[in-house]
Amino acid sequence: MxxxxxxxxxxxxxxxxxxxxxxxxxxxxxxxxxxxxxxxxxxxxxxxxxxxxxxxxxxxxxxxxxxxxxxxxxxxxxxxxxxxxxxxxxxxxxxxxxxxxxxxxxxxxxxxxxxxxxxxxxxxxxxxxxxxxxxxxxxxxxxxxxxxxxxxxxxxxERGKLKEKKDKKLANGLSGSKHAVAAVADAEKLENGKKGEAAPAKRFKAADHAPAHANKKVYASIFTSSNKSDFRETYSCRSLPLGRN
Ligand SMILES: [Zn+2]
Known part of the structure; x- marks a missing residue:
C-alpha cells in the first residue's frame, strides 16, 4: 500500500x-x-x-x-x-x-x-x-x-479597515449620497437632543404627572428636590437638618 x-x-x-x-x-x-x-x-x-x-x-x-x-x-x-x-x-x-x-x-x-x-x-x-x-x-x-x-x-x-474608511469618508463627505444625508440627519438629531435636554421647557416635571388624588407638591418631592427651600442638600445625601421636622 x-x-x-x-x-x-x-x-x-x-x-x-x-x-x-x-x-x-x-x-x-x-x-x-x-x-x-x-x-x-x-x-x-x-x-x-x-x-x-x-x-x-x-x-x-x-x-x-x-x-x-x-x-x-x-x-x-x-x-x-x-x-x-x-x-x-x-x-x-x-x-x-x-x-x-x-x-x-x-x-x-x-x-x-x-x-x-x-x-x-x-x-x-x-x-x-x-x-x-x-x-x-x-x-x-x-x-x-x-x-x-x-x-x-x-x-x-486590512481590506475590511480600508472599506470602513471609505464608507466613513463617503458618509462625511458632501457627496449627497444616501449615506451622507442619513449621517447629517443623525448628527442633527443628536444636536437637537442635547439642546432639548438643556431646555427647561422640555424638562420632566413630576408635578404635572401626579395622580389626581395626590398632593402635587408631595408627589414631586419623591422625584426631585423641587421644593428648594431653606436647607441644602449635598450630592451624597438628602440632608435632614436637625430640627426640620
Ligand atoms: Zn531595507
Missing part, C-alpha cells in the same frame, strides 16, 4: 526550489524587478502586471486585485550565479535563496533577509537599509500553511 503511493508525484524538494527560483505565475526564472503578493508568493513584476491588466490571473491568485497587492522586493544577488539556478542569497548570512532556509521580506523597504539573520542580529531596523520595521512588516516568503493563513487574515483585516 505504501509502495504504490503516488509514484508520479513531483519531488517536493524540486517543487520548493522552483518556488524560490521561479515566478509563481509565469514559471520564468525570478529576476528583478520582483514582487511578493500579500501571501508571500514570488513573482516577476512584469508577468504579474501583464496578467492583471489582461485579467488573465488564475483563480488561485484571485487575492491579487491590483498594484496595491504587490510588494516590491529587493533580492540580493549571489555572486557569479549567472548560469546557476539559484541566483539570490541572504545579504547577511549568505544563505542561498533555494527554499532550504526561511526568508522574510520587509514590507516597508522590500529587502529580503533570511529568518536566521534577523534572529541573530536582534534589530528593529532593516539590516540592509536600516529602515525601522514592525513585527507585522515581516512577510514570510513561501511560508508554511500557518504563516500563509496569518498573512491571509491580515490581508482581509
Amino acid at each position: 505504501y509502495l504504490a503511493k503516488k509514484p508520479d508525484k513531483a519531488d517536493p524538494n524540486e517543487a520548493r526550489l522552483s518556488r524560490f527560483t521561479c515566478c509563481a505565475l509565469s514559471g520564468a526564472p525570478l529576476a528583478a524587478p520582483a514582487v511578493v503578493d500579500r501571501l508571500g508568493n514570488l513573482f516577476n513584476k512584469e508577468a504579474l502586471v501583464e496578467a492583471l491588466i489582461h485579467k488573465r490571473l488564475p483563480k488561485a491568485l484571485s487575492h491579487i486585485r491590483g498594484l496595491k497587492d504587490m510588494i516590491p522586493i529587493h533580492l540580493h544577488p549571489k555572486p557569479n550565479a549567472a548560469d546557476q539556478e539559484v541566483r539570490f542569497q541572504c545579504p547577511v548570512t549568505g544563505f542561498e535563496f533555494n527554499g532550504k532556509s526561511q526568508f522574510l521580506a520587509l514590507r516597508g523597504c522590500g529587502h529580503v533577509l533570511s529568518v536566521k539573520a534577523l534572529k541573530e542580529v536582534k534589530s528593529s531596523s532593516c539590516l540592509v537599509c536600516h529602515k525601522e520595521f514592525d513585527e507585522a512588516d515581516k512577510m514570510p516568503i513561501n511560508g508554511t500553511e500557518e504563516e500563509v493563513e496569518v498573512l491571509r487574515q491580515r490581508m482581509e483585516e
Whole structure:
C-alpha cells in the first residue's frame, strides 16, 4: 500500500526550489524587478502586471486585485550565479535563496533577509537599509500553511479597515449620497437632543404627572428636590437638618 503511493508525484524538494527560483505565475526564472503578493508568493513584476491588466490571473491568485497587492522586493544577488539556478542569497548570512532556509521580506523597504539573520542580529531596523520595521512588516516568503493563513487574515483585516474608511469618508463627505444625508440627519438629531435636554421647557416635571388624588407638591418631592427651600442638600445625601421636622 505504501509502495504504490503516488509514484508520479513531483519531488517536493524540486517543487520548493522552483518556488524560490521561479515566478509563481509565469514559471520564468525570478529576476528583478520582483514582487511578493500579500501571501508571500514570488513573482516577476512584469508577468504579474501583464496578467492583471489582461485579467488573465488564475483563480488561485484571485487575492491579487491590483498594484496595491504587490510588494516590491529587493533580492540580493549571489555572486557569479549567472548560469546557476539559484541566483539570490541572504545579504547577511549568505544563505542561498533555494527554499532550504526561511526568508522574510520587509514590507516597508522590500529587502529580503533570511529568518536566521534577523534572529541573530536582534534589530528593529532593516539590516540592509536600516529602515525601522514592525513585527507585522515581516512577510514570510513561501511560508508554511500557518504563516500563509496569518498573512491571509491580515490581508482581509486590512481590506475590511480600508472599506470602513471609505464608507466613513463617503458618509462625511458632501457627496449627497444616501449615506451622507442619513449621517447629517443623525448628527442633527443628536444636536437637537442635547439642546432639548438643556431646555427647561422640555424638562420632566413630576408635578404635572401626579395622580389626581395626590398632593402635587408631595408627589414631586419623591422625584426631585423641587421644593428648594431653606436647607441644602449635598450630592451624597438628602440632608435632614436637625430640627426640620
Ligand atoms: Zn531595507
